[in-house]
Amino acid sequence: MSVLVVIPARYASTRYPGKPLVGLKGATGVTRSLIERSWHAASAVAGVDRVVVATDDDRIREASEAFGAEVVMTSSDWVNGTERCAEAHAHLGGGYEIVVNLQGDAPLTPHWFVEDLVTGLRAAPRAEIATPVLRCDGATLNGFLEDRKAGRVGGTTAVFDSRGQALYFSKEVIPFTSASYADTEETPVFHHVGVYAYRPQALAAYPTWPAGPLERLEGLEQLRFMENGRAVLCVEVAAKGRHFWELNNPYDVPKLEKMMAAMGVE
Template sequence: MEILGIIPARYGSTRFPGKALVDIHGKSMIRRVVEQARQATSLTDVVVATDDERIREHVAAFGATVVMTSPHHQSGTDRCQEVVAQVDGAYQYVVNIQGDEPFIQPEQIDRLTAVLDGTTELATLIKRITDPAVLLNPNSPKVVISAGIVAEALYFSRQPIPYQRDRPQAEWLQHHTYFKHIGLYAYRTDVLAQITQLPPSSLERAEALEQLRWLENGFRIRVVETELETVGIDTPEDLEKIMYNAQ
């Protein structure tokens, strides 16, 4: 199975411009992501996808493969499709690795790719929620999954679903297992080509979650549970927390 790992990296982040190049204890954020991804045994190749010459030069300087893509993409998914169209290789799947998670564990990538058997259209990671603050945080999307050995996503939401009508909110975690979504995606390459041609859907616009577009159009998203946490850096304050905790 040929699997391409793609790390989208923009310079013009609204909340943290240039964060891909920020220094974290002697290495840039994007370099840390690349080095972690390269340790995943299931990936055939790892490529950085960027729209900025500064990032391209930096990535090339430390010896990683980098592909220039359009600055007009609305999501990392769209950027991944452009990369697939440019690179050589007959890849069956693409893994979209977040460029702002410098401490992503290779085991997470390998756990996700373990379910890529040719029939899986799309796959992503989920993690059980044990903290009420996470459950109620709209910036931490939740996912409702199907029953059975092969679990699939039924719906993603920024709100806790299901709503437990007859119990106080403080007790919800005691009576139901909730999962948060971890934004590591795997796409079968033919499916990737299809979903990037879809117009934004009503559910996607309502929740601001692109994966709802795929569900609304009938695509199936397999979910894989992980116990490992991910730490994304969206703001300078997030970086300060990481730097402080790493001391």
């Protein structure tokens, strides 16, 4: 029942080149790189057998090894983290029951998000990939809508059926709602958290499939599974008062630092 966590990290990000090495200042004023903070987040997850950084860049390798991470070098041809995870798992000889992709731009991912995700995938034998979703409150939903009005890509949203099987993911805000919500009020919109847990057979097959039109339009790697008829399980997780955000663009840095200060993250 072994679990491998892979942190895919590339230097040549389209929206934010060098992103894994960007420094983030914590509550005590200590600055650590994004990749180091993501590694610490992965290492805090219970029930994990191994954590590795998967990259194609020597600068990221050197920085990661300096703070004690195990690094797997992967091809520079991959376009997303799932492809990089597939190569890393193969490079390590396979054999893991579940492979988790904890993307290197999400250092505030709570450990229970990943723990609940692994539990959810184990309990759903027909699912080949699972990913967390977090119900938006009014403040989060309004932030998404403001981003879209300003032409910015904020969070990704998800819709799923009564069994939790994904129907679609989008960088638009779905489903449409015309209602207005107070900041602390629950909404019908779910924020997709960019973490994935894969069964190894589905992960190995992923790089053999060409990117489909929906994946190319949305820029969302999980849509490749859906476009190839594979079931994606959405596992609802609880924030428990914890702030969560991903570093997608340079203007996210002060937002993350503010959240870390509020939560006392060093």
